Amino acid sequence: MNRDNIVIEAHGLTKRFGTFTATDHITLSVCEGEIFGFLGANGAGKTTAMRMLCGLSKPTAGTARVAGYDVATEAEKVKRNIGYMSQKFSLYDDLTVAENLRLFGGIYGMKRSEVKAKTRDVLVELDMVATLNQRVAALPLGWKQKLAFSLAVFHEPKIVFLDEPTGGVDPVTRRRFWELIYRAADRGVTVFVTTHYMDEAEYCDRVSIMVDGQIRALDTPARLKETYHAASMYDVFYALARTARRGE
Amino acid sequence: MPMPFIVTCDTLAKSYRRGKVQALRGVSFEVAEGEMFGLIGPDGAGKTTAFRILATLLLPDSGSVAVDGLDVVRQYAEVRRRIGYMPGRFSLYADLTVEENLAFFAATFGTTIAENRHLIEDIYTQIEPFRERRAGKLSGGMKQKLALCCALIHAPRLLLLDEPTTGVDPVSRKEFWEMLAKLRVEYGISVIASTPYMDEAAQCDRIALMQDGAFLTTDTPRGIIGSYKQRLFRVRSGRMHALLADLNEWEGTQTAFSFGEAYHVTLAPGKDEADLRAYLVSKGHADCDVSEAKPEIEDCFMALAQTSEENEPR
Numbered sequence: 001m002n003r004d005n006i007v008i009e010a011h012g013l014t015k016r017f018g019t020f021t022a023t024d025h026i027t028l029s030v031c032e033g034e035i036f037g038f039l040g041a042n043g044a045g046k047t048t049a050m051r052m053l054c055g056l057s058k059p060t061a062g063t064a065r066v067a068g069y070d071v072a073t074e075a076e077k078v079k080r081n082i083g084y085m086s087q088k089f090s091l092y093d094d095l096t097v098a099e100n101l102r103l104f105g106g107i108y109g110m111k112r113s114e115v116k117a118k119t120r121d122v123l124v125e126l127d128m129v130a131t132l133n134q135r136v137a138a139l140p141l142g143w144k145q146k147l148a149f150s151l152a153v154f155h156e157p158k159i160v161f162l163d164e165p166t167g168g169v170d171p172v173t174r175r176r177f178w179e180l181i182y183r184a185a186d187r188g189v190t191v192f193v194t195t196h197y198m199d200e201a202e203y204c205d206r207v208s209i210m211v212d213g214q215i216r217a218l219d220t221p222a223r224l225k226e227t228y229h230a231a232s233m234y235d236v237f238y239a240l241a242r243t244a245r246r247g248e
Numbered sequence: 249m250p251m252p253f254i255v256t257c258d259t260l261a262k263s264y265r266r267g268k269v270q271a272l273r274g275v276s277f278e279v280a281e282g283e284m285f286g287l288i289g290p291d292g293a294g295k296t297t298a299f300r301i302l303a304t305l306l307l308p309d310s311g312s313v314a315v316d317g318l319d320v321v322r323q324y325a326e327v328r329r330r331i332g333y334m335p336g337r338f339s340l341y342a343d344l345t346v347e348e349n350l351a352f353f354a355a356t357f358g359t360t361i362a363e364n365r366h367l368i369e370d371i372y373t374q375i376e377p378f379r380e381r382r383a384g385k386l387s388g389g390m391k392q393k394l395a396l397c398c399a400l401i402h403a404p405r406l407l408l409l410d411e412p413t414t415g416v417d418p419v420s421r422k423e424f425w426e427m428l429a430k431l432r433v434e435y436g437i438s439v440i441a442s443t444p445y446m447d448e449a450a451q452c453d454r455i456a457l458m459q460d461g462a463f464l465t466t467d468t469p470r471g472i473i474g475s476y477k478q479r480l481f482r483v484r485s486g487r488m489h490a491l492l493a494d495l496n497e498w499e500g501t502q503t504a505f506s507f508g509e510a511y512h513v514t515l516a517p518g519k520d521e522a523d524l525r526a527y528l529v530s531k532g533h534a535d536c537d538v539s540e541a542k543p544e545i546e547d548c549f550m551a552l553a554q555t556s557e558e559n560e561p562r
Contacts, residue, residue, distance in 0.1 A: 040417070041389075041417040041418075041419050041420065042387055042388050042389035042416065042417045042420060043387050043389065087415065140291065140292060141291040141292070142290075142291070164415060167414055167415045168291075168411060168414040168415065168444050169291065169444060170289070170290035170291060170444060170549075170553060171444075171446060171505075171546050171549055171550050171553070172290070172505075172550050172553045173290065173291075175505050175506050175550075178506055179492065179496075182489040182492065182493075183489075185489070186489055196415065196416065196417050196418060196421075197445075198418055199506070199507065199508045202508045202509045203506055221509065222509070232508060233508075234418060234447075237418055237419075238418060238419060238422070241417065241418070241419045242419055244419075
């Protein structure tokens with residue numbers, strides 16, 4: 001982790017839909033190679049905040065710079081420099097593994113030769129070389145998930161946003177997935193991740209917890225547990241999230 | 249004499265694609281009246297197939313299932329009155345409002361919202377402010393609450409819940425399980441639920457660990473933990489990512505899994521705690537913290553699932 005290089009920076013970032021303030025003046029900064037856990041209950045405003053940080057939604061107020069670009073005025077440049085993976089994997093079921101990788105490489109403007117070399121590297125890392133010409137639909141869920149992550153970082157973005165990447169997956173597969181996250185972070189990729197699994201919150205370098213559109217706590221898991229006199233991140237989360245006033 | 253079991257399932261088998269995929273390989277189990285029974289297993293273990301057969305939506309190839317003493321194939325219409333099924337995928341009518349969905353399900357079973365309102369009171373009051381909203385426009389947590397209301401509105405004897413809390417935050421999950429506990433205590437409703445969350449599995453009376461279409465073990469959470477025979481170590485150091493990589497590289501490691509703020513490690517035969525420490529120190533983890541850990545449900549599950557992963561086709 002490189003603490004001198006801030007790659008995500010938000011100041012008073014706000015999004016209102018009519019009279020409803022989905023994201024309410026959030027301020028945070030994330031540094032290069034950090035694993036940042038972005039927690040909150042359903043409806044706390046995480047997805048809206050994440051969409052703004054990815055350049056997909058314009059802030060109503062406040063500013064944010066991601067990978068050095070302003071999310072409001074340089075959204076296209078933000079998109080080129082980030083990777084994104086949602087719980088609904090962005091893989092095409094009817095394409096083979098190789099075709100999926102080629103498609104994403106093409107979308108991000110990678111050269112054919114580059115795509116070819118990278119495809120080999122990725123499949124070796126995932127131990128999935130034999131699946132090269134298999135249709136994605138036929139793969140086990142855990143493999144699809146690892147592949148979806150590799151696609152999100154295929155164009156070597158500085159930052160990857162993961163929106164509940166491990167939802168509904170069994171305990172072993174979840175842990176294998178986190179090993180990929182660790183490896184990416186160790187290569188200097190910044191990981192911004194949401195999850196409902198509180199053991200996964202412990203795997204993050206720092207964690208923020210959103211309640212009613214605002215960030216109520218932001219620190220390392222160890223210091224949060226200390227502050228809230230809690231044995232686990234589950235207890236920290238519960239103590240904060242149950243104070244929520246607004247419904248979903 | 250009252251029927252002691254709400255579900256009796258005898259050597260149930262189901263295959264897909266002309267026998268190429270064995271979803272259930274002769275599964276037998278019983279669920280007692282008022283019991284909370286958990287189905288735990290990786291994706292593809294056969295959980296959803298089991299639910300669909302119990303819900304009379306899929307015919308088994310062989311074997312039999314009785315719900316409240318009624319055969320799910322021959323007496324399917326009667327079985328349907330006694331079960332409430334919440335599928336893994338949101339299956340309500342997206343274009344109907346919250347209230348319309350609920351009224352529809354009530355009417356289908358010849359009842360009304362008013363008649364069984366007491367069953368859903370706690371949960372329905374939370375979504376009632378949005379009763380005019382279309383179900384498709386609800387957030388994930390509210391969809392799940394509405395789905396539970398719709399599954400309950402005809403006062404079933406048995407709830408079948410296929411991963412009801414996947415994608416749901418910890419506070420809502422807790423509320424959901426408190427609600428299930430209350431339904432059992434106050435109304436004697438039995439529950440079969442699957443879940444990827446091991447803290448929920450621990451709340452069941454009994455759980456079945458499923459893998460590859462079969463039950464590996466069926467026991468109380470305490471019994472399952474008690475049958476974990478491996479020595480388990482809790483390991484930490486100042487460099488956690490490197491520590492995991494080093495653990496995975498060592499021939500003395502059998503398994504190493506993240507577990508909250510530490511790793512849970514089991515050792516290969518012939519290796520002991522001293523070997524582990526010596527190895528970690530040799531890898532530059534002089535500050536490592538090794539202690540014996542008490543296994544949890546998740547450790548037991550992973551120990552069993554580990555073998556299945558090794559069997560996956562390459």
